[in-house]
Amino acid sequence: MTKWFTRRKAIGAAGLAAAAAWIGNEAYGLASAPLAPKDCGPLVPDNALTMPPEATSLPWSQRAGTVNDVSCLSRTPVKGVVAVKTEKDIADALAYARDQGLKVSMAGALHSMGGHAFARDGVVLDMTGFNAVTVNAEARTMTVQSGARWHDIQNILHPRFAVKAMQSSDVFTVGGSISVNAHGMDHQVGAVERTLRRLRIMLADGSIVTVSRSENSDLYRHIVGGYGLFGVILEAEIEIADNVVYESRRRLIDIADFPKIFAEEIAAEPDIGLFYGHLSTAPGSFLREMLLYTYHRQDLPDVKLPPLADVSSAGLRRLVFNLSKQGSLFAEAKWYAEKELEHKFESCTVSEIAGRTGEACLVSRNEPMHDSVPYLFNNLNYETDILHEYFVPRTNLLSFIDRMRALMQKNGTLLLNASVRVVHKEEIALNYAPEEAFSVVLYVNQTVDEAGIEKMRGLTRDLVDLAHLSGGRFFLPYQRHYDAMQLKRAYPMISDFFAAKKRFDPRQLFSNGFYEAYAAEFPGY
Incomplete structure (x- = not known):
């Protein structure tokens, strides 16, 4: 009996140790910084990868091969990438492309998610x-x-x-x-x-x-x-x-109260210089609670500001963020942490310098935007996180969010972040804001297999339709899951936009995945 009991304890201890090791390994994976940019697909056959004609004068950083964007889902074969340093590099690359009959696109940080920074079999100008x-x-x-x-x-x-x-x-x-x-x-x-x-x-x-x-x-x-x-x-x-000094404030509100608060308190107060609202992605308060962040100007003209610091605790933030993908309990914990804990660790740089620790949290204007979001990048190669953004007239925000909530709850969308910002009426040619609007920014998780891509395609088209029902539009830098009819309905000037493209670039030298996907759908432009 004693031997059996001892053996049972040993087996139990071994099991606990194995479980602890598994949990530790999982946590390590969820917290780990990426070793390289993700590159999920699609597959590109070898015969699609051809070397460009020799041009030794160009500063190639890559010849042939493929490029991708941060979605990791846009792998595209190109003739090469030119590492631009001077205006002459750009002029030479354009001349080379004209001579060879190749398309040209410009790439920066590659955060547009629909192939906007490169064209198939084209020359990419790396502008960084x-x-x-x-x-x-x-x-x-x-x-x-x-x-x-x-x-x-x-x-x-x-x-x-x-x-x-x-x-x-x-x-x-x-x-x-x-x-x-x-x-x-x-x-x-x-x-x-x-x-x-x-x-x-x-x-x-x-x-x-x-x-x-x-x-x-x-x-x-x-x-x-x-x-x-x-x-x-x-x-x-x-x-x-x-670079003025702000007092950072936050409060929890019901999303139903936000339009009134914005109109009467935020828009009406010139000393509020920055603002954003985070919506709950926790199941118990999904898209109903909002943490409202406002930055109120302070008169501290002589304060000496330290250098800007990078975001701290990136590994811990990455762990919390990726754990929220593992089920409702973790999603609730993430929202609780943002509501109750995160502000306690906020860096109030100016408060500390001005000797006002424990009173208000004071920061300079640069600090809230000095965030390179390292915690959003990971080594989880079976999934990726995708941005969406929708612009709706300010009077229609609540109806849009109500419809969006019902849609996402019905189809089990794994929504990681949701925020509300403000845009004004714009006058550009391809205009996302023909009137004053709120923007709703979404960060959605998906698997990188065909099932995940198909689910994201359906979600995107449904959200585009919901934005239209609310009199709004959708932002174009993201995945190309919308069809030509949805594009035309949201942007009725799209034919004129493509016609202007031909007028300013008659040889169609500049191109990208967005243009290649949609321009041919408007043959009359």
């Missing part, structure tokens, strides 16, 4: 090495080459100045942000276009023109939000802001 930044303090502007990343720009501007408009994270390039007309946390400024003074553009024939709202304005309206189809953005003159 084309990144000079010059600040004009007196004019409160900066002149930036298109490959510069916002992360580096913020480090250059800090501590005196800050970016006026950019996305809520800093991983993107200026050229990419202009090409999608990005927007972010500053609800007063709105999209990047509103901060642009002028752009220098290289056209398909290698000539260089300056464009702005008043100079070559038609081309300007097509370059901004034009997805790289009209020319290469060389540099942009962009307005900058003072």
Whole structure:
């Protein structure tokens, strides 16, 4: 009996040890930083990979092979990638492509998820090495080459100045942000276009023109939000802001109360300089609770700011984020942590310097946007996380979210993050905001197999239809699961946009996956 009991304890201990080891190994995998960018597919046959004709004068970083974007689902064969450093590199690459009858596309951080940064069998210009930044303090502007990343720009501007408009994270390039007309946390400024003074553009024939709202304005309206189809953005003159100090505040509200709070408290208060709202993705309060973050301007003109710091505890954040994919219990825990714990670890840099620790949390304008989101990247090669964004008139936000909630609960969507931001009426050619709107940004998990792709295709088309029912539109930098009819319905000017493409680029030198997928669907343009 004693031997049997001892053996049973040993087996039980071994089982517990094995379970602990398995849990530890799983946790390690969920917390681990990626070793390389994901590359999930689709498969490309070897006979599709052909070397380009020799051009020793071009600074190739890759010849033949494939490229992908951050979705990891857009693997595409190309003739090669040119590592651009100078304007001459760009001109030479365009001349080479014209001579060889090849298409050209421009790539930055590769965060557009629908092949917008490359064309099949084309030449890709990697713009990330084309990144000079010059600040004009007196004019409160900066002149930036298109490959510069916002992360580096913020480090250059800090501590005196800050970016006026950019996305809520800093991983993107200026050229990419202009090409999608990005927007972010500053609800007063709105999209990047509103901060642009002028752009220098290289056209398909290698000539260089300056464009702005008043100079070559038609081309300007097509370059901004034009997805790289009209020319290469060389540099942009962009307005900058003072790096003011804000008090960071947060509160939990019901989403039903948000439109009124925004209109009466946020939009009406000029001292609120930044804002965003996070919606619950936990099953018990799914898309009903919102954490409202606001940043209130403080008068601290003489405070000396330290250098910007990168995001801390990336491994722990990655673990919590990836655990939330493992079931409702973990999703509830993630939301609880954001509501009750996360703010206790918030870095209140200015508070500490000003000797106000324990009172308000004070930060400079640059800090909330100085986030390269390293915790969103992982080694989980069987899945990927996909962005969506929908723009709906402000009076229709709640009806859209109600429909979206019902849809996602019905089909079991694994929604990881959902946030609400603000966009203003825009005037660009391919316009996502013909009126004042709220934007709903979604981050959705999917498997990378055919079943996962098909489920995402159905979800995307359903959400596009729901946005249309609410009088809204969908953002185009993401996966191409919508059909031509949905594109035409959301963007009735799309035929005119493609017609302008032919007018400005008659040889169709510039191309990408988005253009190749949809332009042929509008033969009358």
